[in-house]
Amino acid sequence: MSAMLDNLSLGFGVAFSGTNLLVALIGSFFGTIVGVLPGLGPTNGVAMLVPIAFAMGLPPDTALILLAAVYVGAEYGGRITSILINVPGEAAAVMTTLDGYPLARQGLGSVALSLSAWSSFVGSLIAIVGIAAFAPFLAQWALAFGPAEYFVLMVFAFCALTSLLGEQPIKGVLAAAIGLSIATIGVDANSGVYRYTFDIPHLADGLDFVVVVIGLFAVAEMLQMLENKLSGQSVEVPPSQRKLFNLRELRLTSGSTIRGSLLGFVMGVLPGAGASVASAVAYANEKRYIEDKDPDAKFGQGDMRGLAAPEAANNSAATGSFIPMLTLGIPGSGTTAVMMGALTLYNITPGPVLFEQQPALVWGLIASLLIANMMLLVMNIPMVRVFASMLSIPGWLLVPGILAISFIGVYAISATTFDLMAVVAIGVIGYLLRKLQMPMAPMVLGVVLGTMMEQNLRRALSITNGDVTILWASTVCTILWVLAAAVVLGPMGYRQLAKRRRAQETAP
């Protein structure tokens, strides 16, 4: 305990220097803006700043603090467009749309924004305490995860997701499978074989996540808005009556926030799982947990607990993903991978000895994560007013605005007309699929995780030369399979039971 306090005081000594504070402030603000823009996520934000930080000659601890602040800021920013216009700013914010946008449509946009800023803060805070207390220990545990365990973990994430779709899990499975198939487009990394590219050079790298997400969310949403307008529903989200969440809402969501944070932290520590999986699992978990107890829960229609849990989880996972990076040298997410690249520019190799060799760097980073989070909370609560004023924009200006920002986001990736056309095509398909009540979240998660899932499966099978028993050989795998089965079969059995009970009650 005293060692932890010593370490933290060393860290705060580094973080509280004038330059580092200023850098954390600039980083969090820039990160928030990057997070708001659909298409630009934390990875892009950090990647943009690495060369700038290096060129400016910032010392390694300052550079790392800047990049970490951008990362945390982008995780905060990603939720803003999810809530206000149903377009996730980045992958981990997809779950936030499920309850955040319905809340905004009920005139609670500002409440949702401020509440999610709070749960993001709590999520990060819990993860920071977790890093300080358990980093070296957790790193050892994460080492036990081999490719087979990762594959089964992802199967579990999909099972958890499809179970949150209530009445029609089959559509969830279908959506996830379609998403995973989209991820197979492009050159296969292992064999160099072109898959489903049909000699179109633009498809060699596959369809980018941003192209899919803008199509399925932004373009499909615009078509949906047009349909709603023609059937006499209002296009605009009503402005909020209240700006901040109240004490009752805070109490209602505090359990969800803490559960989401703890779960997110554990998922963040697992290298590769990352914030998108964490927020999906946290949402599914919370939905089941709450709905068992509270029949009035309205998940998917604007339940604040459905907003708090994934928001806490994604920030907690983002912070937790520093553990494998710092202790093992294995990046826990795409963004930490970029940050590791930045460290190597300074001739610093993250790994088991980093905590001993560079304590000031490591603990300074941990302390400044905390400071960046506080700055973001302070910055975000007053800015809720600014963000929420987006809602009073009339439809004839709002929709072209969303359209232009979406197209800019897509164009920024590869600067081709092909991607823009693909976005429109995917948007039309997405609109039709939505009319058929297909859930979009599993599809997007499939696109995000597809490559990783396939790679882990193939790696696992390579180890055993094709023997599939490796997929349930270890204890971790077995536990994950049991959890996955429980998540799928549990609600089904529960529904059957409820049906039987109802039949018995109505029977004479």
Place this chain on the structure above:
Amino acid sequence: MVLNDRTLGVAALLLSAFLAWFGHGLEAAFTYEPVGPRAFPLLLATVIGLCGLRLVVKGGNPAAPNPPGANSRIALMVALLLVYAGLFQWAGFVLATAVVSACVGRLFGGSWLQCGIGGTSLSVLFYVLFDRLLDVVLPLGWLEGLL
């Protein structure tokens, strides 16, 4: 055409057949791993096919029909999006955004004057914000010589 779960099922079956047809030929020239590039896509094709079959057999859940006149407006909106995608690089961000924003704005109930002013200011504002301030390079197109 009626949109319902059966339509979705048929579409899923078609997709599954498509994936399987183009997937079964995927083979690496030489490989050192037991699972080649085609196993995963074929696995997914099977899952999609089974889901499709289930939806076709079960049916039901018709989608709510669109209000009268909506389909043609939605088709117009899609056409505008395609025009925007086509013009974006060629005519440049500022021109394409101004024109398409004005037309899309009209679909959402603005007057020509409102939409014209709105579209033009939006395009200039975003150009300055993204291209000049945030370093996201946007195409200038026809305005290249002027700006």
